[in-house]
Amino acid sequence: MxxxxxxxxxxxxxxxxxxxxxxxxxxxxxxxxxxxxxxxxxxxxxxxxxxxxxxxxxxxxxxxxxxxxxxxxxxxxxxxxxxxxxxxxxxxxxxxxxxxxxxxxxxxxxxxxxxxxxxxxxxxxxxxxxxxxxxxxxxxxxxxxxxxxxxxxxxxxxxxxxxxxxxxxxxxxxxxxxxxxxxxxxxxxxxxxxxxxxxxxxxxxxxxxxxxxxxxxxSESKAYAVCGEYDEIERWLALHANDAFAARMRLGFQVSKLNAYLWNLDRLGDDLAPEFAHRIASEFSAYASRGEIDWPAWDAWKATNLRAILRDPEHYLDVRRRYHGPGAAAKARFALHLAGPAGLAQALGGRRG
The missing domain is CATH 3.90.550.10 (Spore Coat Polysaccharide Biosynthesis Protein SpsA; Chain A)
Structure with a gap:
């Protein structure tokens, strides 16, 4: 062997x-x-x-x-x-x-x-x-x-x-x-x-x-491929709902999913990004309506991003398109325009991811 x-x-x-x-x-x-x-x-x-x-x-x-x-x-x-x-x-x-x-x-x-x-x-x-x-x-x-x-x-x-x-x-x-x-x-x-x-x-x-x-x-032609991957993870999590770490895995899944969806949003062109922003809002709104988002457990800056998407996905996309980018300066600029001084404090003090 x-x-x-x-x-x-x-x-x-x-x-x-x-x-x-x-x-x-x-x-x-x-x-x-x-x-x-x-x-x-x-x-x-x-x-x-x-x-x-x-x-x-x-x-x-x-x-x-x-x-x-x-x-x-x-x-x-x-x-x-x-x-x-x-x-x-x-x-x-x-x-x-x-x-x-x-x-x-x-x-x-x-x-x-x-x-x-x-x-x-x-x-x-x-x-x-x-x-x-x-x-x-x-x-x-x-x-x-x-x-x-x-x-x-x-x-x-x-x-x-x-x-x-x-x-x-x-x-x-x-x-x-x-x-x-x-x-x-x-x-x-x-x-x-x-x-x-x-x-x-x-x-x-x-x-x-x-x-x-x-x-x-x-490849923009695979704009929604990542969604199928998280559907599969969700199916798998349902089979492990009695695991001692089920709550932690559920939180980790949601944070990972939001990170992946935002990464996908950033790579899409103007023809596909608005529709995908609404897709993010729709899927996470479903979690929220079922009481499945443990807001206190979320990193504050990540939660601010999610709440902004849920309120108005197209406004969030516009602010992200204008100000988001690599590096600390771009992160600070985006945070200020998205959520003001409180958002800046959250972004600078937030956990990685």
């Missing part, structure tokens, strides 16, 4: 695939690399085949096009490793990253070991390592759903290894919806909330490419 299987979902990425697979080839260990070609029409499958000829750890699996989630589920079914990891076909893995994750997982017998990543612009060489986990929690065995930070993590399923037997036992799989996107969202939420034993590292695992124009994060 290989110590780990790495799943590489592939679809028309011949421009980026050689660097991705070369970074896997450089990993030292008893691994298998499953190149999952989802019906590519370019030279991607041929590139993967060449790597399989050079290194017996690579295996090419060809399939008809069915989308990201279904492709990764096929990979999970085919994987033979004790642990399973994922590498997107336009990204690059850091040297020795896989061994670092496996060593950490085995040290505490974890179901899940998660590292960090860098935001990478290959054109100009920028590579900015992200630090998402509180320092005092790094390298320790923990139960993620007990900690607020886990609900604020970006759903980077490719910065982890997962114990394969545990994923199967818990039934954790990807949504197979064809043509959808962001299918790492529900997978990561369920994984983090299901395990009683995880470990987090401040070790970069993947150079996460930011300048692939074909990436789903840059």
């Amino acid at each position: 290989p110590s780990a299987s790495v799943l590489v979902p592939i679809y028309n990425v011949e421009k980026y695939l050689p660097a991705c697979l070369e970074s896997l080839r450089a990993q030292q260990g008893d691994f298998e690399f499953l190149c999952l070609d989802d019906g590519s029409t370019d030279g991607s499958a041929r590139i993967a085949e060449e790597f399989a000829e050079k290194d017996g750890r690579f295996r090419l699996i060809r399939k008809a096009n069915s989308g990201y989630g279904d492709t990764l589920n096929r990979g999970l079914a085919e994987a033979r490793g004790e642990y399973v990891g994922i590498l997107e076909s336009d990204d690059v893995m850091y040297p020795d990253a896989l061994e670092a994750l496996l060593r950490a997982a085995r040290d505490v017998r974890a179901d899940l070991a998660k590292g960090t990543y860098s935001l990478w612009w290959s054109a100009d060489g920028r590579d900015v390592v992200q630090h998402e986990v509180p320092q005092q929690l790094l390298g320790k065995e923990l139960r993620p759903r007990e900690h607020d930070f886990c609900y604020l993590l970006k759903p980077t399923d490719w910065s982890c290894v997962y114990r394969a037997e545990w994923l199967s036992r818990e039934g954790i799989r990807f949504l197979p919806t064809p043509g959808a996107a962001f299918q790492d969202t529900s997978f990561m939420f369920k994984a983090l909330c299901s395990t009683d034993r995880a470990v987090f590292l401040d070790v970069p695992i993947v150079h996460y490419r930011q300048d692939n124009e074909g990436s789903s994060i840059n």
Whole structure:
């Protein structure tokens, strides 16, 4: 049995695939690399085949096009490793990253070991390592759903290894919806909330490419794909309503959902954004009408944003479009225009996320 299987979902990425697979080839260990070609029409499958000829750890699996989630589920079914990891076909893995994750997982017998990543612009060489986990929690065995930070993590399923037997036992799989996107969202939420034993590292695992124009994060055609992911999380939460941490998971779900919806709102053009702003208001109004929003538990600044959307989604969108942006100065300007001095105080003193 290989110590780990790495799943590489592939679809028309011949421009980026050689660097991705070369970074896997450089990993030292008893691994298998499953190149999952989802019906590519370019030279991607041929590139993967060449790597399989050079290194017996690579295996090419060809399939008809069915989308990201279904492709990764096929990979999970085919994987033979004790642990399973994922590498997107336009990204690059850091040297020795896989061994670092496996060593950490085995040290505490974890179901899940998660590292960090860098935001990478290959054109100009920028590579900015992200630090998402509180320092005092790094390298320790923990139960993620007990900690607020886990609900604020970006759903980077490719910065982890997962114990394969545990994923199967818990039934954790990807949504197979064809043509959808962001299918790492529900997978990561369920994984983090299901395990009683995880470990987090401040070790970069993947150079996460930011300048692939074909990436789903840059596609307006999938404006509502993220909604299906949160529908799936909500379905899963209903099955775990008696969990000792159900209330915390419900709060974490709502905050995570609002964060993701606002991120989606910011990337949409003027033709789609107003409709999506109303979608946010509609879904959270339903929670409020059923008494499912625990307002005192919310971060004050995040609650101010949500209340503003519920009052007038188009006004909120207008203020956000005019003043919101990266950096502390833009955050302060947006807060002042949205909620005055009180909003500024909340924004400057609020929790991350």
